[in-house]
Amino acid sequence: KAGVTQTPRYLIKTRGQQVTLSCSPISGHRSVSWYQQTPGQGLQFLFEYFSETQRNKGNFPGRFSGRQFSNSRSEMNVSTLELGDSALYLCASSLLTGTGGEQYFGPGTRLTVT
Amino acid sequence: AQSVSQHNHHVILSEAASLELGCNYSYGGTVNLFWYVQYPGQHLQLLLKYFSGDPLVKGIKGFEAEFIKSKFSFNLRKPSVQWSDTAEYFCAVTTPGGTSYGKLTFGQGTILTVHP
Numbered sequence: 001k002a003g004v005t006q007t008p009r010y011l012i013k014t015r016g017q018q019v020t021l022s023c024s025p026i027s028g029h030r031s032v033s034w035y036q037q038t039p040g041q042g043l044q045f046l047f048e049y050f051s052e053t054q055r056n057k058g059n060f061p062g063r064f065s066g067r068q069f070s071n072s073r074s075e076m077n078v079s080t081l082e083l084g085d086s087a088l089y090l091c092a093s094s095l096l097t098g099t100g101g102e103q104y105f106g107p108g109t110r111l112t113v114t
Numbered sequence: 115a116q117s118v119s120q121h122n123h124h125v126i127l128s129e130a131a132s133l134e135l136g137c138n139y140s141y142g143g144t145v146n147l148f149w150y151v152q153y154p155g156q157h158l159q160l161l162l163k164y165f166s167g168d169p170l171v172k173g174i175k176g177f178e179a180e181f182i183k184s185k186f187s188f189n190l191r192k193p194s195v196q197w198s199d200t201a202e203y204f205c206a207v208t209t210p211g212g213t214s215y216g217k218l219t220f221g222q223g224t225i226l227t228v229h230p
């Protein structure tokens with residue numbers, strides 16, 4: 001079974017621009033979570049989607065948004081990029097929803113904001 | 115709010131040494147606990163998990179962890195490390211049910227370096 005895939009793997013953007021990252025979960029998984037990983041803050045939860053609905057959101061500004069499609073693929077968008085948004089963005093999918101099941105992570109998208 | 119604390123930022127060992135990485139969490143209710151590993155250049159992989167039952171859980175690659183509820187701890191152990199265990203290790207917690215949908219709370223991570 002194919003794992004979680006994320007595209008693109010690397011991205012360089014300029015401050016003020018916006019960016020869209022894509023995630024395809026493991027087949028059959030309907031829950032997709034997004035995380036930001038930085039050396040200073042570690043792994044921080046952004047949001048979770050299930051059946052096209054955002055069910056949970058972390059402490060990030062409204063510039064960070066996401067959505068999920070009917071095939072469970074998910075995108076996250078960051079508008080008005082800031083230098084501090086440079087990070088590895090990880091997507092994870094899960095089979096068990098609402099029960100605290102394990103999550104399977106993709107390779108991430110490395111975003112650099114200049 | 116949940117939080118997870120990993121005691122060591124960087125651990126350096128020689129091959130065949132025993133390993134114990136500490137993890138403590140703060141949450142008074144029922145939790146599910148995980149250890150993930152991130153090898154250099156690779157994505158996060160699940161090492162082991164605890165949901166309920168036997169507090170001693172075994173994972174892949176010879177790793178095990180013990181859940182001690184009274185100490186809010188979930189320490190990772192391996193009797194004999196190998197050079198290939200060099201990686202960053204993350205402890206994570208989530209709460210089943212409730213409103214913590216899809217949210218894992220991670221510790222800061224522990225970098226393990228194993229010298230041949």
